Amino acid sequence: MLLNIKDLHVSINGKEILKGFNLGVNKGEVHAIMGPNGTGKSTLAAAITGREGYEITQGEIEYKGKDIEDLSPDERANEGIFLSFQYPVEIPGVSMTNFMRTAINAQREYRGEESIPAGEFLKKMEEKKNLVDIHSKLTKRSVNEGFSGGEKKKNEIFQMAMLEPMLAILDETDSGLDIDALKVVARGVNALRSDENAFVIITHYQRLLDYIEPDFVHVMWDGRIVKSGGKRLALELEEKGYDWVKELY
Amino acid sequence: MLTIDKKYSKLESVLFDHYVANKNDLNSSCQPGVSDEREKAFNFFKETGLPVNKDEKWRNSLLPKHYGQSYTFDTSPVIYDKAAGEIFDCVIHGYSAHILPMLNGWYYSSSKESMQILEDGVIAGSILTAQKEYPELFEKHFGKIADFQKDGFTATNTALFRDGVFIYVPDNVIVKNAIQLLMMVNRDDRLLMNSRNLIILGKNSKLDFMHCDDSINHDSSFINTLTEIYLDENASLDLYKLQNINDETTLLNNTFIYQEKDSRSKVAVLTLNGGKIRNEIDVDLHGEGAESDLNGIYLMDKKQHVDNQVFVRHSVPNCYSNELFKGVLDDEASAIFNGHIYVAKDAQKTNAFQRNNNILMTPEASIDTMPFLEIYADDVKCSHGATVGQLDEDAMFYMMQRGISKQDARLLLMYAFASEVTSKISIDPLRISVEDMIKRRLRGELSICEKCVLHCSVPDKPIEFEIDMSKI
């Protein structure tokens, strides 16, 4: 199993947000995690990626068969965990190109490989940019600075394509996207999907799942999964609304 | 008279000699503790003298250039038969405040009653009386908030003060109507006054306090006021300083505010007229959650000079301070602004902001602005900004294109410029009155008149800009 979360309890400032969360993800699978606002979806993403301030009080996160609690965020990233942020931060003065090259070389260094040659890097950039319809000029700008909401999300998928993670977590990647941008994002994800990687798609709405077909759908409520099923569960949820979930709980 | 070698200016000699000659008289009405403070402060002054332009905080000040002047002192209060209101009629229209009158540096009361107990046990009156009648309250705070070693003026104030006001608000008391200190000067010789105020707010209490400095005549005097303010936990103070003195007078206003946990201070310094004014505000945010909002507007013309020195010390984490000072300088007026935010080591999660905006109207007007940040903690959000410029040309043109005369457009923009500060005044009648005064001031109608500077009790026709707003 690629990711195995067992009875996970996570607190922020002493307040428990995740309350016994369980999830198993195998290579080649796409899991959708749905649920109303404030049920702990983003906390889950933060806990998996090792964000400071998210305290694991009980349970564990096993990735590639090992507990990752002691790994720093960058070590987790270099182990192949990628998060597409809900609100990507702007980093003024740091060009996308420089940023991506630093990230790729960090990954290579972690694996004991040589730095990427400039030519190869630029070729890869071109190739992946096309995948998500990113304009050349966007990568010359500073990281996320002055990007529109849609551009920021496309940029996240672009980075995912560059870094080729084993486990990609998409946190509300569909929020604030128009239908065209949504399609672009979905196309990117589908192109990257393989037997060797897995996706966890955190979303509030079902509509992204029209374009990225999940293998499993989980419904979250109050810090844990209250119902799991196939892709039809998403449709059911769309139809019945989240009040239905509360009843399940 | 002088016994040590230091070469004193005229003013320094006057202060020195006065203390030596009147030491017994000064101490006769004081508690022993105060006498000790006086002696220590005098010795400090003896060593240091008055501040000079070489001192960092006095670099550009015009005050030291006038140390060559001589002054007299009032060694006893003048007793009039009239009530204070008859001498000086200053009431904010549509608002009744409890007035504490001071005349020529002495607490003024025709009824000989120098101390009153107001509703809910609020004590207000002369500081001389307070030190005798409420020695515990007095001794707990007097001289503890202000450091007489700040400079020669705080030292001479401590050594030479004659009178001042004392206010105590007990715990949990919300004072409904504002208390207003009226500092009036009416003397035909050059008078130097050292007045000393102490204001204590108990836990969860609230007070609106107006500190008005007004001249009644045209003669020059020197007012050196030191106010100590203590805000206990969750206390809230709105302090309004209204300054409208004649062009000959020098006014030095030192205000020290010490804030405990969750207390709030809001200060508005409204300087509309004055020869040489220096306002020093020193806030120590000493308990977590304390907040201070410091605002000022200065509208100076002729050869007037105003100097605002605002120091905010964030001693502990999680405090907030905001400074906003704005000024319009006309004719040959000059202004200085020095804001200084100090964030102590470990005062994390500090939010401190500071802004100073100025408009120069003539080639002879000048402004020196020094917005300082001194920061020893890392988890802070601090910023400051300062601008010197003119009215927005684009806005001027926009209004003129809509048919507004250039003169009106200028007035309107200046009024808007000032209103960012005045809109923070939370006592409505006071705000209306101040805004009215600013309108007059901007139209050049407000100046020292025979009787009352403020015209506040004369609700003549409201001032309107003759602008048809519908055209905008």
Added chain:
Amino acid sequence: MKDGKGKNGVLEEVTSGEYKYGFVTDIEMDMAPKGLNEDIIRFISSKKNEPDWMLELRLKAFRHWQKMKEPKWAHVKYPPIDFQDIIYYAAPKKKKQLESLNEVDPELLDTFNKLGISLEEQKMLAGVAVDAVIDSVSVKTTFQDTLAKHDIIFCSFSEAVQNHPELIKQYMGKAVPYTDNYYAALNTAVFSDGSFCYIPKDVRCPIELSTYFRINAANTGQFERTLIVAEEGSYVSYLEGCTAPQRDENQLHAAIVEIIAMDDAEVKYSTVQNWYPGDKNGKGGIYNFVTKRGLCKGRSSKISWTQVETGSAITWKYPSCFLMGDNSIGEFYSVAVTNNYQQADTGSKMVHIGKNTKSTIISKGISAGKSNNSYRGLVRISKKAANSRNFSQCDSLLLGDQCGAHTFPYIKTGNETSIVEHEATTSKISEDQLFYCRQRGINTEKAIGLIVNGYAKEVLNKLPMEFAVEAQKLLAITLEGSVG
């Protein structure tokens, strides 16, 4: 989250960078005895075979200096300097006149190689003329031929005193008179050497002129003097780079740089300063008290200062522009990084005298460790400087909770048609930015380097290309604690 090092651990590591350039070149020195008096000044002057008028100027400055007091207003603390415990003159012994790089002391060349700025490499690749100054005396100036073609004078100050006395007499002390301040007086009295640069009318200097200063002999005060004169319509870009070897004793450096720009002339002066900052415990390091001033004397002249300051134990430096000519322009772009126990009090002065003058100040301060980093600046608009403009932005970034970041701007405006704007912010490095970088696999050290470089980009962009690369590396080195 559990992190092997924890945030503080990483910060500590990041802020404990050791000086990379700590080595001593063993070249025979020709030294004056310790101390300062008129005899020492005569010794220096005679060593340099100076004309009488120069000796007179030195003595006048010395007598003035004796009457002055050491300035105390800067936001820095250091033990009192014993001015009698300093060697005021040290020169590499000249073996013979050098004609080519091959004749330069191999150890000296090696020194430059260690710094990554070998003369040969620079000569071939970058097309930069290097006037290499080792402890006060110019050893070799390259590219003289190219410059001679354009009648550009670029030589050591001593040579200029010998060969161009009329120019030195005319311009020396015009921007920084010896009466200006304590260290300016001291420098004028004892200055050892430096560079002189003269760009004739309408000449665009085809190459970037560069001087690498190194303070080398132990206990030697370094008193450089640079004078740049740009005649009408000329242009020059001048690079100054500094490193000093590691020593335990504090070393005093009090330099003067004067720039004079005539009508339509433009001078760009770039500095990368990484002198020894002292060790992790604040021991040793350079005291850098420098007076740099440019006169925009002519109409539409322009002087631009760009500095990246990562070194010195104490920095006290305010590159200034006096905008005398109408429409003249002054610029100041600065990145100052302090770490460990470093103290910097630096900024700029923009004095607007002519009409329609413009100035820009962009200052980025970065404090780490237990350091204190202050911006101090003056913008003065004189009465006659109608329609002048200044824009200043001073940002401070704090890394760790033991350091201080301070901003002391002074704005004096006496003209109603001018506009002055000053903005400043102070904040710590953003946790969100750090996490974003780390989520992409970039470790904390590298992430800080990346973010800090991004933060300083606006200033780094103003540097000439060769310098920009070096400056970026320096920023990373200063903060990373890794060597190379």
